[in-house]
Amino acid sequence: MSDNETTINELKQAIKKFRDDRDWQKYHTPKNLAESISIEAAELLEKFQWKSEEEIDELLNDPTYKSEVKEELADVFNYCLALSIALDIDLSEALLEKVKLNSEKYPVEKSKGEYKKYSKL
Ligand SMILES: [Mg+2]
Incomplete structure (x- = not known):
């Protein structure tokens, strides 16, 4: 497995x-x-x-x-x-929803290579 x-x-x-x-x-x-x-x-x-x-x-x-x-x-x-x-x-649904939310909080153009919290971007 x-x-x-x-x-x-x-x-x-x-x-x-x-x-x-x-x-x-x-x-x-x-x-x-x-x-x-x-x-x-x-x-x-x-x-x-x-x-x-x-x-x-x-x-x-x-x-x-x-x-x-x-x-x-x-x-x-x-x-x-x-x-x-x-x-x-449903963990798959929960996880994918969280990834989507995080993608919105951490847009690539603002967060790439940065570890700052979303509120500090
Ligand atoms: Mg243990």
């Missing part, structure tokens, strides 16, 4: 099956899942804490380190998908 072969719906179905096989739906409340996204995002951030960009580049050549980063990223994504299930949010 890869990103090129797997749909968001297939990922959601895998998460639902994992959840339902364990009777964990009762724990998948919006609050718990939003907290879990933040907790897992912090675990991902911890992989980079205190390291310079150069150190991180070097570490990413280490398969063990890269695998740990991959696992934390998957944890974040898993809970994002679980929250979208709990809230019945």
Whole structure:
């Protein structure tokens, strides 16, 4: 399986099956899942804490380190998908709407090569 072969719906179905096989739906409340996204995002951030960009580049050549980063990223994504299930949010629609909104907030002619917030462009 890869990103090129797997749909968001297939990922959601895998998460639902994992959840339902364990009777964990009762724990998948919006609050718990939003907290879990933040907790897992912090675990991902911890992989980079205190390291310079150069150190991180070097570490990413280490398969063990890269695998740990991959696992934390998957944890974040898993809970994002679980929250979208709990809230019945179509993530593809939500993401594409957000890209469109961001495109309007950050027009290419004003923001290309600039990291300034849209209100400062
Ligand atoms: Mg984790």
